[in-house]
Amino acid sequence: MSLERVGPPYRRFMGVDFVDLERAGIRDLVLRASGQGYGYLVTPNVDDLVKTLGGRLAPHQSAAFLAADYKICDSKVLALLSRLVGSPLAQYPGSDLVRDLLGDPAFEDVTIGVIGPSAAEFSGLARLYPARRLVFVEAPMPLTPGTDDWNRCIHDLLEADWGIALICLPLPRQQLIAAELRSRGRAHGIAMCVGASVDFLSGKQHRAPEWMQAVSLEWLYRLLTNPRRLWRRYLVEGPAIFPLFFAREILPRLRKQ
Numbered sequence: 001m002s003l004e005r006v007g008p009p010y011r012r013f014m015g016v017d018f019v020d021l022e023r024a025g026i027r028d029l030v031l032r033a034s035g036q037g038y039g040y041l042v043t044p045n046v047d048d049l050v051k052t053l054g055g056r057l058a059p060h061q062s063a064a065f066l067a068a069d070y071k072i073c074d075s076k077v078l079a080l081l082s083r084l085v086g087s088p089l090a091q092y093p094g095s096d097l098v099r100d101l102l103g104d105p106a107f108e109d110v111t112i113g114v115i116g117p118s119a120a121e122f123s124g125l126a127r128l129y130p131a132r133r134l135v136f137v138e139a140p141m142p143l144t145p146g147t148d149d150w151n152r153c154i155h156d157l158l159e160a161d162w163g164i165a166l167i168c169l170p171l172p173r174q175q176l177i178a179a180e181l182r183s184r185g186r187a188h189g190i191a192m193c194v195g196a197s198v199d200f201l202s203g204k205q206h207r208a209p210e211w212m213q214a215v216s217l218e219w220l221y222r223l224l225t226n227p228r229r230l231w232r233r234y235l236v237e238g239p240a241i242f243p244l245f246f247a248r249e250i251l252p253r254l255r256k257q
Contacts, residue, residue: 011089013082014248018071018089026072026092027101033190034110034163039069040178040191043094046075047233048171050240061172064179076216085249094194099201102129113160115139116168117198125198135160145176154180165191168198
């Protein structure tokens with residue numbers, strides 16, 4: 001089997017190259033990449049771009065995010081902003097992507113590694129998808145780069161037999177793990193940095209009602225249901241996406257006029 005990575009079409013927005021495929025095409029991309037040379041995928045949302053492009057991460061942390069082979073737009077806010085400048089992004093939330101690939105019979109022969117959830121949460125996921133070949137990789141929390149636990153997780157992921165690895169950790173740890181797998185010689189498969197996606201499948205967290213998703217208010221639902229944890233993210237840090245959007249998309253256009 002060829003180990004060359006696939007090369008999908010891209011659409012550049014705010015200096016980031018997003019995969020320009022519809023949902024079925026993205027799933028097909030993941031399926032093909034699962035049997036090819038190692039690569040990793042991120043699902044940028046507003047928080048990710050604010051931290052990565054706004055200088056809120058260390059340079060090596062931003063570099064790990066930007067070095068991802070595939071970037072799939074997770075956010076309706078980003079999708080709406082992209083339409084304002086005539087560069088519409090195909091949006092596919094990470095939680096939807098994980099749900100769809102776990103439910104798609106096309107993935108029945110692909111072994112899927114899962115790191116981030118607890119053993120109990122992984123068992124619940126395995127019960128939901130008994131037809132899928134799932135492999136658990138333990139990640140003791142808090143998982144800190146450079147520690148013995150970190151190095152053990154990297155070793156276990158390098159040694160495990162998977163075509164897809166769901167890395168369910170917060171930014172920037174999931175991207176650092178994915179990047180380190182490459183630097184330490186992982187030969188094949190695709191690592192997907194998908195944050196809390198498994199939490200939504202297991203019921204640990206809940207998606208907004210469909211009507212709120214449809215009008216781009218899922219962020220408000222999450223804020224109202226978990227204000228103590230998310231108020232700063234959505235009310236203080238998140239609005240920084242607008243000056244970043246102006247600086248990276250609007251201002252260059254104004255200068256050309």
